[in-house]
Amino acid sequence: MNPIVSAIISSIIDSILESAMAPAPALPPSAPPGVVRPALDQGPLAMMTPPSNGYAQFGSETLRLSASLQIRDIHNRIVMPMSMQAPAPVLYKLDEYGSVQRVWVLSQEEAEVADQLIKQKKSSSQK
Numbered sequence: 001m002n003p004i005v006s007a008i009i010s011s012i013i014d015s016i017l018e019s020a021m022a023p024a025p026a027l028p029p030s031a032p033p034g035v036v037r038p039a040l041d042q043g044p045l046a047m048m049t050p051p052s053n054g055y056a057q058f059g060s061e062t063l064r065l066s067a068s069l070q071i072r073d074i075h076n077r078i079v080m081p082m083s084m085q086a087p088a089p090v091l092y093k094l095d096e097y098g099s100v101q102r103v104w105v106l107s108q109e110e111a112e113v114a115d116q117l118i119k120q121k122k123s124s125s126q127k
Helices: 003-021 108-126
Strands: 045-048 055-058 061-072 088-094 100-105
Touching: 045 108, 088 108
Parallel strands: 061 100
Antiparallel strands: 045 055, 045 088, 055 061, 088 100
């Protein structure tokens, strides 16, 4: 075999092995800069149970899920309803029929900020 071809193949294999052994980059704790997340003071904020048969529990309410439901995870990616395996803090939006149309899963930090902002908004509107 030609030594040049052998050297090229060897360097390609080495680079593939190095990239495979490198640790995966850590995901950011929240949405990337420039990605629009819902205003955390807009609520309603609730703990959502995993969806089942077109319904999900939001706090103490059981709500129907819209056929056009979009669930966005903490990285603002659209996820399938079946991928939710545990209760999670969410902000949600209802459509004109009272079905849940949009859900934004919140990180723990976002949920704490949202809770504080919603409480502040309620107390300022009651004055």
